[in-house]
Amino acid sequence: MTDLFFELHARSAFSFLEGASTPEELTSVAAELDIPGLAILDRDGVYGAPRFHIAAREAGIRAHIGAEITLQGGARLPVLVENKTGYKNLCRLITTIRMRPGPQRGATEEDLRRFSSGLICLTGDQNGPAAHALRNGFEEALKTVNMLADIFGPDRIYCELQRHFDRDEEYHTQAIAGIAEKLKLPLLASNGACYALASERKLLDILTCVRNRTNLQQAGRLLCRNSERHLKPHRLMEQLFRDYPGAIAATRELSSRLEFTLDDPGYRFPEYPVPAGENMSSYLRKVTEEGARHRYRPFHEKARRQIKRELDLIEKLGMAGYFLIVWDIVNFCREHGILVQGRGSAANSAVCYSLGITAVDPVGMDLLFERFLSEERGEWPDIDLDLPSGEQRERVIKWLYSKYGKSGAAMTANVITYRGRSAAREIGKALGFDLSTLSRLSSLINVWEWKDPKENAARHFADAGLDLKDPRIKEFFQLYQAAQDLPRHLGQHSGGMVICFGQLDSVVPLQPASMPGRVVLQWDKDDCAEMGILKVDLLGLGMMAVLEDTLSIIRSEYGEEVDLAHLPQDDPAVYKGLRQADTIGVFQVESRAQMATLPRIQPGTFYDIVVQVAIIRPGPIVGKMVHPYLKRRQGKEPVEYLHPDLEPVLKRTLGVPLFQEQLLRMAMICAGFSGGEAEELRRAFGFKRSEQRMQHVEKKLRKGMTKRGIVGKQQDRIVQAITSFALYGFPESHAASFALLAYASAYLRCHYPAAFHAALLNNQPMGFYHPATIVKDAQRHGLRFRPIDVSVSDWDCTVESVEDKKSVRLGLRYIKGLREKAARAIVEARQSGPFRSIEEFSRRVPALSKSEIASLAAAGALNFIEGNSPGFTRRDALWQVERLKRPAGELLQNLDDSMAVSPLKSMTEEERINADFHYTDLTIARHPMALRRAELARNGTVRAVDLKSFRNGENVRVAGHVIARQRPGTAKGFVFISLEDETGISNIIITPSLFDRHRSELINNRWLLVDGIVQNADRVISVKATEIGLL
Amino acid sequence: MFCCIYAIDKDNSDYQALVAFASRFSPLVEETGGDSVVLDLEGTELLNGPFTDFPGRITRLAEREGMAVRAAVAANPDAAFHAAHGLPESVFIEPGKEAEYLGDLPVENISHLLADITVERLGEIVGTLNSWGISTFGPLAALPTTGISERLGPEGVRIQQLAKGKTRRSIIVKSTGAVFSLSERLEHPVSSRETLLLVLAGYLEKLTAYLKAHHLAAAGFELETRLADGSTYARKIQFPSPIKEYRTLKKILELEIEGFSPSSPVTWVRLELNPGKTRMIQSGLFTPDTPEPEKTELVLARIGKIVGQGKIGSPEVENSHRPDPVRIKRFDTGSVFRKNRHMDQSPSARKQPATRKLRPPLAVMVWMGENRPIRVQTTDSGIRKGVSGKVLVSAGPWLTSGEWWSKGKWEREEWDLQLSDGTICRVYHDLQSNRWYLDAIYD
Amino acid sequence: MTEMTEKRRAFIEISGERSSGKTGLILSELAQATARREFCAVIDATDSFDPVSARNAGVDLNHILWICCTGKLDSALKAADYILHAGGFSHVVLDICDIRPEIVARIPRSYWFRFRFATEKSGAVFLLITPVPCSGAGSSAAVECVREKVEWSGSPEYRLLETVCARTLIRKAFRSAAMIKAGNRGITLENILNSKHK
16 A cells, blocks of 8 residues: 555534535545545544444445544644544543533643543644644744643644645645644644535535524635635645655554544443342343243243343343343332333343333244344344333433433434425525525425426426526525535434443543433434444333323222233223224324224234234335235235245234334245344344445345245345335334233223323323314213312312212313413412402412413303302403402402492303313313204204214215314325314315315315215225315 | 594505695694594584585595595594594594494404503403403493403503593694705706706705704705606715705715706706704814815715716725625715724734735736746736736645625636746636636735 | 825825835835824725735725726826815825836826925825836925845745835935925934935
8 A cells, every 4th residue: 555645634514514524425435536544523522433433344444533622712623543542531531521511611731631642633724723823923833832742742743734725824834844843743734624525615605604694695704715625535635745745644654553443432331230249140130030930920931941042142242231220220110100111122032021121022922032132243232111201201310310320321412414494494594595585495395305306397496486597596406405414413312312321431422411410422322323332212102101190090089909011901892992993092093094994903802903003104004015904804805925934924914014023034034034134134224324235135135035936026026025114114022012002091091081081181282182182082982071170170180089970170281371380379279278259269379360360260260169159150250350450459459349240241152162262272061063063954064973874975064173184195195184073073085186276275274064975984984075165 | 523534545545645635624633543634623614514414525525536535523533533444434423422333343443542552452451351252342331430440440441431432632733844955846947057056056055044043964965856858867965974064065066966967958956955963073182183074075076076986985805705805885084983893803924915906807828837827928908017927936826716606606726926027916817717817916 | 114204294206116015115104094093095096906905914994095096097196186185184195006107207297296285285195106206306205116025935836925025215305405494393314314325
């Protein structure tokens, strides 16, 4: 290898708006220009290091790790990692800088001294410490470089030369060369690449505008002076530095010195404090043994063998500590009555089942252990824990930080990247478009993405009113394409909360999260998985919170104790409800699409629910698996298999592949994949990142199949099933744990309706339906609701038993505009005796503001105060309320209100219902449609419940309140609307053409009158709309 | 009795025309809101005829003049205002029957101006009334006043009075501000500039005297003339600091219309001086005597005539990488107190030679050897001296490019050269047009 | 040079070849004047004044009145006349050094005498920058610039132009008699003797 040029000071887009290329792009271009080695130094972080490491390994070039450290004065010191201690120090240095409170965040000289060992520093480019010092003269610069040499040691500092054909920079280069000669330090050439190709300079200019919140016109000197900061091959660099040939050779020499790679970042698995006389694996064995005996009654041989195999593997890999920690978390939740359930790949492990982490017996379901843990692939397990969302989950996280925070627990980062609309808006603003053009452009984006982009763009532009002659419009689309998937900033991990364990701060830098007291890694979930860092994903699940509340209400109101783990399995009432698709409020199966398939599938056993949960997913729909399964389920189609020896795998799902595990098994059987290869296939398709990996695995799949004689159309159908599937396929273990929750929620809804609905209403917003619909549905099932009443209601909805009939008392939380603090004050004031009059009520609860009392009065919550005269209406309350808050002054204070009886007329029923909706978003009085039923009946409008009596193909007119509007991507433009009236819900199907004709009424109108044709196929009733009108 | 005239289509009807139209019927005119006027008709029966059919007559008259209006006559201005705005057509309300007419007007129609409260407060009160089921004037009037005052306070009571139409107030007549402007239709039209100047000088003398009487100075002037052939000629000038002397103003006016040669005789002329306060600058004992604003203004105008308007002023460096980022802004002696904003990042410590620009750049022919310039020769250089000679020393190339997003896109490769004829200069190769230019001399 | 212009009411002619360093001289002079918050006028016959270079030399651009005559020599002369008679400017620079020498030579002498009297009356310093000496008796002093040396830094492959240094030679000193009579601190004989001679 001749003395080729290594680019050792590049910058990727992970410097957040300071670099324009992703690590993958930089490595692939470097490989093309046969640059043998590359170092990406991002600002104060190693966010892109894992992706860079993987991409470099594939491209076959040396990946050096390092960063640009911001110093106190604002200068940027580039440092490279020489060995393991260097990497540890780099992570600690960045962590110290990031965690230091206060605005002036930058490394002090003392920081550098503490963490300098194992690191090599460069004097930096125009923004480096040397250049900053040079502004006040050559001597100053000399002093700075001397100080750096003193900190890092003369053998670990290089004077960096960069040439971008700029006079000021040439002056800096000459000065640095002079200093290097005076201090006898080696010179190093680099091109400070901020983007891979010269054409990407435009994108960098845009990002600079976004960073400085300005646009191209006003950015002025912030923009790049020219397009020279791209990756340059050896030929160009050698010619550029022909006066300092040594500087080019130095890059090869320095690259050979940097032997650290991210293959082994020095991560050690977490320890778990084990009682005396035990090591972690022996303790794990004991606990698992105990758990298994409790789970498996009888503890049959198959389970014992499976558990032993798993435990040996876990011990061999040294991950006992990890399992013990997860076990500890689950125990903590159990002790504090917090519902917890493991899911994801963990559900395939018998050990997890025995430890009580997961609730699905993998041995019984014959699940695939390789999915969870396979030594061959070096893929570490990924355990997801479902917790009730809200403050319960926060409690677990707080406890987790307090117990494991010191020794190493942190959340993974959530890198927000440029996607669709956000990219279009920001690029448009940077290009200086006015608001109207901007909105037209972003609307074009949706059209653009929906249709095939190769279609001629000119027509799109013309009808969006944009002219292509304006150069900025042409630039806009190129920049938009280039900006996709570029990281923009670090966001707070929204959904789940992934905690990593082990000595973290020496493996990856940490920085404070937006939530106080929380710490975030600089790598996201997938990076951690790649780097083999053990993590647990804590996901908040609304339904868990509902189940938990329901159980506590049952315990207090019904005096019974219900254990979710041991619900009676095949309860006939529950399955009857499911079969009739009476599932509003039930977990996972309440959506319109589910309701349409439930009557067809006629679920009878638990496994049917598992299938039901998995079937309405993009995977099966795209893979065209849904209809064959339904037909076979109803016996309209014979059960046959893609290939004879797939029979054992697909027997349970009538020959139709629905689950990911089945898919992996199919690959193993048809193409002879091993467990590890199958998992690799799943990861390849599961990954959203790279195209080539998919083609690579697909080729391997086809090769395996042709070897086994599966060829031609049959092979294509199998491959098509697998590819479309792996992307969205739902893991069976996952579906099983969800099915458990679905069954539990259906069971509780059926047997304890009051408790379930109260809990459901306390955890809104959740699921598909608005509280108003849930209340109406419950009332149709005979559940009585009692209105909000200041003398009785709590903040939450509660259950009241009146002569052994249970009814739900609406909570104060449903008064719009009423703060929780004020509501709690009402409840407290109530303890010292009931309120005797509105005036006394407002005096005893000073925290309430005037508007809050007015809302209470208008919602009728004050009507039931004892002191009121009989027949006291809301208007009387309003009349009195106005007087309360007027500062009438002491003189008039005790003047009794001569106007006690209000001169106002009381509300009509319609006004009362409107007030309900206005102030509480729901009503327990009659459904608004009921009021106009007489008038509607005259013009032939049918009630939802009567639809059953109509034959398929008959014309019918239906009306109602729009409660759900869906336009699923997979339904090729069809729109599904649910209309609710006082008797039930009718499903309306709207063809794309009809939708375009009535677009405005359908989108912004909430009350619709629909004429259409009834479709009544095997108990599923819907109306195919032909005409739309307004109510 | 009061009459309110309300312009129905607000956007295109000219409000001043409405006021002028109304003032023909009564001297006391109040401009209420942007779209209506209220007149006090007391004692105008003889002139306008009986009040009962006055609204009808007003509406017909207005239609003839192309204004769509509605009128209402009532015992008090507020009732008339609400009637004109709310009711479908013009109406006469006998005193005492206001409640009948206004009964079913919606509560939202109450104007916050009349009730003398903010729009938000009015909205609040209307909200409360709606929650009480009260939506029109009638029921509101019927509510017990003491209940209203306890609940809605004094504003509530005022609103109730408005609803009853029983308020009692007089109208507020608007007065116009002083305008320093003279305009005249010339009996015998003026055809030459000199005579026009004489006329304008006369106006100028009167106007400056008028300004002096108000202790004001001229901050700028507007000249407008209409010619016989229908064309117009107008000039508008703003001075950085107001000027008092008649002579200076006359000179500036003269310079200003120097270029004006009327194609046909001028029939109508208007001259207006915008008033402005004179600015006294207390020059310190030791501060150097800055050029007086008055004289400078005159000199700048004179030189502007010679070299062209955009060519005189103080230079300003724009924040851009552009090769010649220079702009000329108005020379203002007052700016001595404002810090120069444009000293953005400090110029680099690099020693830089003084530069003289060549605007526009001089086309040159450049011979290259091993991709460095070796000979430079200017072709024609007009009034400016050209350069030619072998390159003794060369530095570069220096690349700059920018504004890739607009038509102002540039991309150039610059060289600093020392030539055998003694010149040290900067030549650049415009990579878009592939031509060489000389744009600076290091001197 | 500064001790020359310290004296008010002077019409100084500065001539010199191209790239002889005259502009550097003028810019440093303007920098000091604007630092003293004085106003200066630059009458630029061929639009050669470079505000960027001026700002780098420390000139406060707000105090400069820049008149671009885009190559029209007679407009430049008229403008100079107006400025001098208006007064209020401490330094008035007429820059015609990019115009071809033979055209400069044809400027009628009467202009220079007219400028001389206007300068003395207005108390400003009038600097005439010409390629070749042309003001003759009109100017109260005349200086010629000759390039002393050009500094290039860096290696032959990569040079960087640093500075162009000028040396000033006094071609015509002030006519001392008239000055001393006026009683202001004019250039005395000693000043002229100790300054460098051609």
